[in-house]
Amino acid sequence: MLETSTHPLSDIDLADVDNFNGGMPHEWFTRLRKEAPVFWQDEPNGPGFWNVTKYSDLISVSRQPNLFSSWRGGTNVFELGKAELEGSRLLMLNMDPPQHAKYRRLVSKGFTPKRIEMLIAHIGELAKTIVDDVAERGECDFVDAVAARLPMETICEMIGVPDSDRRHVYDLSNKLIGFDDPDFQDNRDEAPEAMAEMFGYADKLAAERRKRPQDDLATALLNAEVDGERLTATEFNSFFMLLALAGNETTRTVTAQGMRLMIENSDARRRVLDDMRLLPTAVEEILRYNPAVVHFRRTATADTEIRGQRIREGEKVLIWYPSANRDEEVFANPQAFDVTRNPNEHLAFGIGEHFCLGANLARLQLNTIFRELLSRLPDMEFAGPVRRLRSNFIDGIKEMPVRFTPESRRPRRPS
Amino acid sequence: MRIVVDYDLCEANAKCMKACPEIFEVDEDDNLIVKSETFEASLQSKVEAAVRACPRQAIKIAKD
Numbered sequence: 063m064l065e066t067s068t069h070p071l072s073d074i075d076l077a078d079v080d081n082f083n084g085g086m087p088h089e090w091f092t093r094l095r096k097e098a099p100v101f102w103q104d105e106p107n108g109p110g111f112w113n114v115t116k117y118s119d120l121i122s123v124s125r126q127p128n129l130f131s132s133w134r135g136g137t138n139v140f141e142l143g144k145a146e147l148e149g150s151r152l153l154m155l156n157m158d159p160p161q162h163a164k165y166r167r168l169v170s171k172g173f174t175p176k177r178i179e180m181l182i183a184h185i186g187e188l189a190k191t192i193v194d195d196v197a198e199r200g201e202c203d204f205v206d207a208v209a210a211r212l213p214m215e216t217i218c219e220m221i222g223v224p225d226s227d228r229r230h231v232y233d234l235s236n237k238l239i240g241f242d243d244p245d246f247q248d249n250r251d252e253a254p255e256a257m258a259e260m261f262g263y264a265d266k267l268a269a270e271r272r273k274r275p276q277d278d279l280a281t282a283l284l285n286a287e288v289d290g291e292r293l294t295a296t297e298f299n300s301f302f303m304l305l306a307l308a309g310n311e312t313t314r315t316v317t318a319q320g321m322r323l324m325i326e327n328s329d330a331r332r333r334v335l336d337d338m339r340l341l342p343t344a345v346e347e348i349l350r351y352n353p354a355v356v357h358f359r360r361t362a363t364a365d366t367e368i369r370g371q372r373i374r375e376g377e378k379v380l381i382w383y384p385s386a387n388r389d390e391e392v393f394a395n396p397q398a399f400d401v402t403r404n405p406n407e408h409l410a411f412g413i414g415e416h417f418c419l420g421a422n423l424a425r426l427q428l429n430t431i432f433r434e435l436l437s438r439l440p441d442m443e444f445a446g447p448v449r450r451l452r453s454n455f456i457d458g459i460k461e462m463p464v465r466f467t468p469e470s471r472r473p474r475r476p477s
Numbered sequence: 478m479r480i481v482v483d484y485d486l487c488e489a490n491a492k493c494m495k496a497c498p499e500i501f502e503v504d505e506d507d508n509l510i511v512k513s514e515t516f517e518a519s520l521q522s523k524v525e526a527a528v529r530a531c532p533r534q535a536i537k538i539a540k541d
Contacts, residue, residue: 170488174488176505413532
């Protein structure tokens with residue numbers, strides 16, 4: 063046994079984003095799950111926050127959305143001004159029941175397993191085209207040329223964003239999520255500007271769809287009613303922004319993290335190549351190992367407790383997905399990347415009221431792109447350093463140069 | 478023991494049907510049908526698995 067229990071926990075600092083630059087601080091999470099599963103973190107520019115690191119506690123917090131509110135203080139750790147907080151509450155992400163259910167219902171029918179099944183052929187074609195476009199180049203930036211494309215094409219198509227505008231929407235979504243990364247914006251003050259641009263675009267799309275309705279989510283939202291009322295322009299725009307953000311960043315992140323894991327774990331990649339029936343469990347293991355969302359914030363609406371720890375009304379609680387996904391009480395050998403792991407009840411998509419609306423879609427996209435990539439470009443390797451997003455909110459990769467044997471020069475695998 | 482479903486939460490993910498097809502069925506129109514609100518003791522562990530498997534945590538076993 064390591065003598066970790068004698069160490070104080072004072073070296074742990076989950077508030078400093080730079081402590082995530084080398085990847086998730088799993089050594090800290092492991093100690094916290096064992097020694098302080100509900101851990102208080104001071105922060106320099108705020109009141110401090112509680113950290114929930116155990117699997118069962120993350121479920122328990124998620125199952126009580128009115129006690130651990132997304133609405134009261136938003137879902138990000140930093141404190142918002144009054145106007146910003148009001149604005150953030152137009153996003154489903156930052157609503158509580160019963161309001162949350164009313165808005166979610168407007169789009170949830172578009173994401174059920176049966177509806178997503180109808181996209182199998184189309185997403186297959188998109189994935190094929192994406193790999194076609196790089197297959198003869200022998201090298202590319204994996205994030206920009208591969209990982210970013212399928213989610214962007216898919217969610218934009220579902221919403222109704224035409225081809226020519228997709229890049230613009232994608233760039234705006236980067237600015238909105240990369241709030242701690244100087245490559246995307248100098249500081250958080252740029253977010254309102256990107257948001258205004260995103261809203262401006264949504265206004266244009268709404269006007270277009272009012273004239274010419276289509277079979278897409280934009281048209282469905284324009285026709286939708288909550289309590290007998292149509293959505294306001296701001297509500298429509300917020301919906302648009304959330305779908306664009308949540309649909310882009312997360313799947314891109316998991317695609318890039320998944321390829322990184324496949325390159326770093328050549329034995330795992332070989333096992334999947336030898337038996338592609340392992341792909342679905344491999345995808346679930348990627349999701350467990352590097353979930354896109356690192357934490358969400360909740361705010362206690364009453365005095366309560368978690369695992370015996372007193373939490374006071376108004377205090378912030380962060381739930382940490384990468385930690386829950388490596389909880390020793392749930393997963394055998396949790397630090398091992400095991401593409402055959404089954405069962406694998408990870409929490410990469412969350413659970414309960416805010417369970418990821420796009421989970422079925424994401425699973426389809428990930429399985430489809432990895433089937434295409436692994437079978438056609440099986441010797442992909444790093445061609446330069448992997449550059450991570452500076453963030454303790456999204457486990458993103460900004461740039462991942464890769465090289466591989468061009469497809470036409472590869473001997474065909476006997477099938 | 479009685480099965481209670483919160484239909485405001487249910488989004489037809491059909492995980493319950495996989496865990497316990499004897500009780501849960503998601504039909505062609507994505508409606509969840511609970512074939513029987515009560516169940517035999519022999520199904521207890523399968524129903525509990527269905528409760529756990531629901532990503533929306535929409536199923537409860539009520540003790541009444």
